[in-house]
Amino acid sequence: MSDDRIRHAERLLTLAGPDDSVDLAAFLARAARLDEAAVVRLRRRGDGLLGIWTRTGFEVLAGRVVRGTVAPADTCVAAESLRAALLAGSGPRTEVDPGWAMDSAWRGALPPDDGYVHVDDVPARILVELAQRGVALTREHGAQGPPASLLAQEVLEVSGAGTTVGVPMRMVFALGAMGFVPGAGRDTVDSAGIDPTEVVRVRASATWMRLDARFGSVYLRRGGGLGLSVL
Known part of the structure; x- marks a missing residue:
């Protein structure tokens, strides 16, 4: 067997259908837009999803789940090269070589898949408006990106299930930058176009907080330098 065929057999991304390929490609495009050298981590979950x-x-992780599998079961690759492989040819591909391993580029643990409590749901429009205000403030001060003080600022307090958490602006920015809210891309200037019934779910565990939107989730480790405090 040739070296290329051996490599293909050992490293393979398989998606359940074209919709999953399109969803993954959209996620990869957002990641590459934030950082042209972005690395993504692919990990098979216990429930059979990917x-x-x-x-x-923003010191925040972004994640999405699609139907599929990958070999090896946990690997890191370049976002842009994987996106190109998915979109090569006449239509979305559902089976590709994920590319060269870049595992050394990823440091730190991933959040767990479960173990969170549902704190409350927040109208997506509110988070988009907060992000827009933050962008406007950043431009007003002529900064090369949001200042650290703005990123750390808790801009929303959410209570429920016996828990109260503060949502920092860094999570709001990350949610918007990844385009996880329908109708709210990075360049959105009017939140009126967002369905008022569209919500973002706030969940928390002892060590992580997450915001779950329709197209993906953002995660922040509680405590430590990021200071996600109980109010």
Whole structure:
């Protein structure tokens, strides 16, 4: 067997259908837009689904789940090259070589798949409006990106299930930058076009907090330097 065929057999991404390929390609495009050298981590989950992760540049992780599998079961690859492989040819491909392993580029643990409590649901429109205000403030001060003080600021308090958490602006920015809210891309200037019934679910565990939107989730480790405090 040739070296290429051996490599293909050992490293393979298989998606359940074209819709999953399109969804994954959209996630990869957002990751590459934030960082042209973005690395994504692909990991098979215990429920038979495939988790995809990337760093957002806001000290927040972004994740999405699609139907599929990957070999090896946990691997890191370049976002842009994987996207190109998925979209090569006349239509979305559902079976590709994920590309060269870049496992050394990923440091740190991933959030668990479960173990969270549902704190409350927040109208997506509110989070988009907060992100827009943050962008406007950043531009007003002429900064090269949001200042650290703005990223760390808790802009929303959410309570439920006996828990109260503060949502920092870094999570709001990450949610918007990844385009996880329908109708709210990075360049959205009017939140009126967002369905008022569209919500973002806030969940928390002892060590992680997550915001779950329709097209993906963002995660932040509680405590430590990021200071996600109980109010």
